Amino acid sequence: MERPSVIIIGAGFGGLTCAKHLARANVRLLVIDKTNHHLFQPLLYQVATAALAPADIARPIREILCKQSHTRVIMAEVVGVDIAKKIVRTHIGEEFSYDYLVMAPGARHSYFGNDQWEKFAPGLKTLEDAINIRERVLASFEMAERCHDLLEAQKYLNFVIIGAGPTGVELAGAIAEVAHQTMFRNFRRIDPTKTKIWLIEGSPYVLPTYSPDLCIKAQRDLEELGVRVICNKRVTEVVPEGVQVENTFIPAHNIFWAAGNNASPLLKTLGVPLDRCGRVLVNETLNPPGHPNVFVIGDAAFALDPGGKPVPGVATAALQEGRYVAKIIDKQIPPEQRKPFKYFDKGSMATIGKFRAIAQVGRLHMSGFFAWLAWCFIHIMYLVGFRNKVAVVFSWVGLYIFGRRNARLIVRPIEELSSEETSLAPTAGDPVSK
C-alpha cells in the first residue's frame, strides 16, 4: 500500500508544528505556503518599529524541514480546494491530490466592509506589512524635519492606531518609545517628543480579552508613555488626512489598522459552513462536519473546547491543534476513535513597552517589570532557531538599555516616498470637534 499523501496549507504556527510532528510518520508530506518563510508574528510589531530586522523573526520553511526527507515544500498560492475530488489547486496551475488535508492558511485584516480604508490605514500581518509600516514611521520623522514650519511638521508627527488588541497596544507603545527614546537628539528642527499617538478602541477597555484590572493597568502604562487612549468610540471614516472618530476628526499622516481579522478567503472554496469572520466551523476533532480527512486549524478555524468555550485565536492554540492533528494522521486514527481536541490554556500576556506588560495565567494576574521579564523569556523560548534567539536577545539589550533600534532603514527610493507625501492635505494640530 502506498503511503498516504498529506498536504499542509500554510506554515504558520499551526501548519509548521503539524509538519514537524509528522517527521517520523509513514506519509508523503507536502507543505505549501505563499511565502518562503515561517514568521514569528508575535514580534512582528518590533520589525514594524525598527527594533528587529526581518531576518531575526523569520526562517525559510524548507530550511526548517530540510531533514525530513519525506517532506516537500513548495512556494505557491493555493487558489482552491476540491473537497469531493480531494484535490488542491495552485496559482501555477499544478494540482495536488491528498489523503489528508490540513488547512492552516491564517487570517488577514478585516476593515468591516470598508476595504477602501486599507490604502490609508495598512495593517500588520506579514513581513511586507511590517517593512511598509517601518518605512512610513521613519519617513514621517524625516519629512517632518524637512518642513519649514512646525504646524506643517506636526501632521507628520501625528499617529493613529485603530484597535487596541495586543497588536494595536504593542504598536502604540513602541511608536511612543521611538519618539521619546530612539529619536532623542537625532533632529534639529523638530522635537520628536511632540509626537502624538492616538489609540482608538470600540470596547470599553484596551486589550478587551483580559480581565478589567489588567486592562486598566495597561491603559495607565500606555498613557504614561504618552499614548492618548480613546475607548468606547468607533472609527466612522478613514481618509489620507486623518480619522473620523464619531464626532471628532483626528488629523494624522500615519494611520495603522489593528482592529479586525477575517480568515483566509481560500476557505470559501471548501464549500463548508463558515462563521461571520470566514472561519470554518469545525467539530470537536477539528474537521468540517462530514470530512474526517480534512482538518482546519489556527486562525482559520472556529473550534469549541469540550467545555463549550471557543478556542482563542492565539499562537499556543494553533501549536496545540497542529500537534493534535499530526498525531491523528501519524497513527491514522479512524474518525470514531479520535478523542476531542482539548485546548490547554497556558495563559496570555501582552507587552506595552519597556518594563511594562500584563500577564494572566488562570487566576494569577501580573503586571509591570516581572510580567515584562516573563514576556521576554517566553518569546525568546518560542522563537525558532538558535541564531534568531541570540540576535533578538542582543538587539533587546540595545533596545531596552539604550533605546537603540537597529533596523532604522528606509529602503524604498525617495521618489516613491515623495509621491505619497504630495498627496497629503495641509491639515495639522489637535483634534477638532465638529
Place this chain on the structure above:
Amino acid sequence: MERPSVIIIGAGFGGLTCAKHLARANVRLLVIDKTNHHLFQPLLYQVATAALAPADIARPIREILCKQSHTRVIMAEVVGVDIAKKIVRTHIGEEFSYDYLVMAPGARHSYFGNDQWEKFAPGLKTLEDAINIRERVLASFEMAERCHDLLEAQKYLNFVIIGAGPTGVELAGAIAEVAHQTMFRNFRRIDPTKTKIWLIEGSPYVLPTYSPDLCIKAQRDLEELGVRVICNKRVTEVVPEGVQVENTFIPAHNIFWAAGNNASPLLKTLGVPLDRCGRVLVNETLNPPGHPNVFVIGDAAFALDPGGKPVPGVATAALQEGRYVAKIIDKQIPPEQRKPFKYFDKGSMATIGKFRAIAQVGRLHMSGFFAWLAWCFIHIMYLVGFRNKVAVVFSWVGLYIFGRRNARLIVRPIEELSSEETSLAPTAGDPVSK
C-alpha cells in the same frame, strides 16, 4: 562673523568621513542624502546573497552624527547646484546656500549606452538593489523546484554575471556557495548543485586591476567553486531569456550587472569639465578648477595623485579625501596655502568565497586562507558601529562554518514574483553557438 555654512551632498565613505572630521569645526554643517542610512558597500554582495541582513551593514546617518549639535541631516534628493549663486536645490523645492560645498554623490551603473538592459540585468549599488537581487536568486530556486521537468527547471538555475571586477567576482563566488552549500538538502525535485554560473569579463583577466599572478589565482578559485569564467569577450545583447556573448547565447533567468560605473548625473549641473564616466576633473586640491570652495570626492571625482597616477575609486581613497577636505574647511585654509591631496595606497583585496581571497599591498601579493582572514578582519574593522560588527561576526561564523545564510527571505508577494515568471521564454540548457 557668522560661522561658515558647509553642505555635504552624500553620506557614503567620503561624505560621512568629512562630516565626522568636522565635528569640532566652527561651522554650520548640513548633510543631504537621498537615503536615511550610511551603507557599507563592500559587504553589499553578502546582503544580495542572503548572508547578512540589510541592517547589519547600514546605520542611520542622523544617528551616526547625532552628537554633533552643529550638524543637521536631511533626507532629500539634490536636483541641482548653482555654483555661481552658491546654492543647492532639492527635490522638495527647498534651497540651501553654502560657503563650502562637498560633493560626494557617488556613482551608479553604466550600461554603456544600453540602458534598456538594466531591467533584465540589475546592478548592485544600494540596499534596494541588494534586496532585489536576493529575492531574484532565492525565488529562482523556488520556481525551479515547482517545475515539472528538469529542462524547464534548469533555466531558473542558470546565472550570468557581467563584469569581473570585485563586485562581479564576489557575487559569482557567493552564488556558487549558495547553490553548493546553503541549499544542501533543501530541495526534493531539483538538485541545486546543477546550478550554472557564468562570469563574463571583457578584459583578459578577472579582477583586472590586480597583478596577473593574483588574477590567475582568483580565476582558479572561481573555477573550483564551479563558476564558468569567460574572459576577453563582450556582451552584445541582454534579453530576458539570456545574454549574447559575441557569437554564443547563454540562456539564463538570472542576469546581474557589475560591469561599469557612471558618476552621479547631479555633477552635470555644476557646469564644470567632466570625464567620460561623468566624473568631475578636479585639481590637486580636489576642486573643480576655479572653484576653491567646492570639493568633489569619492567616485564622483577624477583626481590625479602628485605622482600623476589616477586616484582609484575605492573606499580608502574616499575616506582619505573626506579627511583631507574636512581639514581644509576646519582650518579655513586659503587656496594658495593648501597642500595637494596625496593618496596613500594601503593595498587592495578581494574575496572569492570561503577561505579564498587575494590581497596586494605594494609588492606583497597574498592569496588563499590568510588573505581571506585578513579580508575578514579589515572589513569588520571598518564597519560602522559596535552592534553591526558583532552581528556580522556572528553571521559569518554560521556562514563560513555551516554554510548558513540568515537572511533567506522573499518579502515581495508571490503575485509579483509570478508575473515576472510568466514573461520568461521556454529556453534552457547549455549555451548554443550560432
